[in-house]
Amino acid sequence: MHELSIAQSIVDAVVERLGEAEVTCVRVEIGRLSGVVADSVLFCFDLVAEGTPVQGARLEISEPGGRGRCRDCGREFDVADPIVLCPGCDSADVDVLSGRDLRIKSVEVKTACAPPAVVATRPESG
């Protein structure tokens, strides 16, 4: 259940970067080859967000697929499975180019009500 630690890391990183700002949405990328189950992270997120400025925020997860390059035959291909075999020559000697990333992409933050900076004057009509 390392997804609990992953969820905790997401919340910690967001709070560290944004302090007390009220966060309404967190967007993360969980690569399909990362070994992390997106649904479990979603399940844990609300638990660990409780009592932090991230509480109540929506977690949006994208799950990009993987790409690999065979070191034997040089072929580049999509990788959907954690057991990576070259579809051309069946070699397991594959350089995984992407799909293992766990990244926090962006967050949505509630904008504080700040007094307008510009003084506008216009004669009232009517």
Next chain:
Amino acid sequence: MCTTCGCGDEAGVRVTVPGEHSHPHPHPHEQPDRTVLLEQRVLARNDELAERNRSWFAERDILAVNLMSSPGSGKTTLLERTVRDLAGELPVSVVEGDQETVFDAERIRATGCRVVQVNTGAGCHLDADMLALALRSLDPPERSMVFVENVGNLVCPALFDLGEDCRAVIMSVTEGADKPLKYPHMFRTADIVLLNKTDLLPYVDFSVDAFLSCLGKVNPHTAVIQLSATTGAGTADWYGWLRDRTGQRVPG
């Protein structure tokens, strides 16, 4: 519409004296959320601490080995034997990771080896911060070897860099030969795979060839050593591998 700041009527006239509009009146000032780009790795904090551990080991000329396996594959038994057999060559110390109890640490301490136990409670793996904390208590000497026995689990520890020099994954012949395919993330990260309990091969239905074939599909470059922590068969190869890793510092 708020007659002071004009909110609620975006097109209307707004008159404001900067700094004097304190909003004592209750009304929502809804504004669109602001997007902040972060673009950072989720485990950045752990990886940063792991790098710190790695430098700490390097400065002290310490070889750190992360031992991982499922529960019951013989990690602690192998460690007991390894610690005893290497004790005359160079100082060895151990960090034990388990959810609860200090049983394993007591077994290691009985060998005369320096050891600390980390109990993770609900946690299913060690992380770099836990190891840093343990190292402060362990205080291993310079020019030594530190074994970190991770929590028995073939899933979670794979993801967490501790700052180790190498990862050893242990699997025993009483387990299924297809385990590398079932837990590819763990076996993929191994620098060496130790197939333990080979003394039981005559009594169990385990095909070493099938195991090696499965392992080759997830990690074609890993070293593999077959051994028995109980009888000692094959352990010389394991020690040889460790000696190579310590850069010939250990007298053969």
